[in-house]
Amino acid sequence: MLWTRFNPFGASSWDRVQRMQDEFNRLFDRWGGDGFQSFPAVNIREEDDALNVEAELPGMNLEDLEIFVTGNTQLTIKGERKVALPEKATLHRQERPFGKFVRTLTLPFPVDDTKVDARLENGILKIHLPKHEAARPRKITVKA
Numbered sequence: 068m069l070w071t072r073f074n075p076f077g078a079s080s081w082d083r084v085q086r087m088q089d090e091f092n093r094l095f096d097r098w099g100g101d102g103f104q105s106f107p108a109v110n111i112r113e114e115d116d117a118l119n120v121e122a123e124l125p126g127m128n129l130e131d132l133e134i135f136v137t138g139n140t141q142l143t144i145k146g147e148r149k150v151a152l153p154e155k156a157t158l159h160r161q162e163r164p165f166g167k168f169v170r171t172l173t174l175p176f177p178v179d180d181t182k183v184d185a186r187l188e189n190g191i192l193k194i195h196l197p198k199h200e201a202a203r204p205r206k207i208t209v210k211a
Contacts, residue, residue: 106164107144107192109172116203118174118196125190126151132192134185139177139199144170144192176202 107122122144124132135143150165152158177199184195 106168107170109144109170111172113175116198118176118178118198120172120192120194120196122170122192122194123190124148124187124192127187127190127192129187132187134183134192134194136178136180136183136196139180140174142172142174142194142196144168144172178202 107124109120109122111118111120113119120142124146127146127148131149132144132146135141135145137143145168147167148163148165174196178196179199182197186193
């Protein structure tokens with residue numbers, strides 16, 4: 068028995084609906100925020116006395132990036148991913164976002180902004196944010 072999907076709109080109309088759904092998905096992906104993907108994708112992990120942030124930025128150059136620490140508790144990654152498309156080319160599908168972006172992350176504790184180290188290696192931005200002295204645990208000696 069041959070199974071086929073019932074299509075009440077006809078083949079070309081259904082294709083248009085699918086394309087419209089793809090466009091809405093791309094639009095929401097670009098907005099970012101809760102429940103949506105944001106660019107760049109980041110991982111944040113705490114290790115000993117520091118936070119380590121990794122952001123995926125394939126094809127980006129150092130000149131196109133800016134990194135800020137504000138108030139010892141917010142990290143901002145700002146940049147522009149330029150379109151690498153020849154003038155007479157026609158774009159049929161775009162899944163990689165291009166253009167200016169800003170991603171601001173609230174950090175779980177204050178960091179020492181004077182000791183932040185950032186490196187771009189193979190399309191991965193690695194940011195090392197040491198904890199601020201006030202955020203580090205302090206051992207208290209108990210007196211008898």
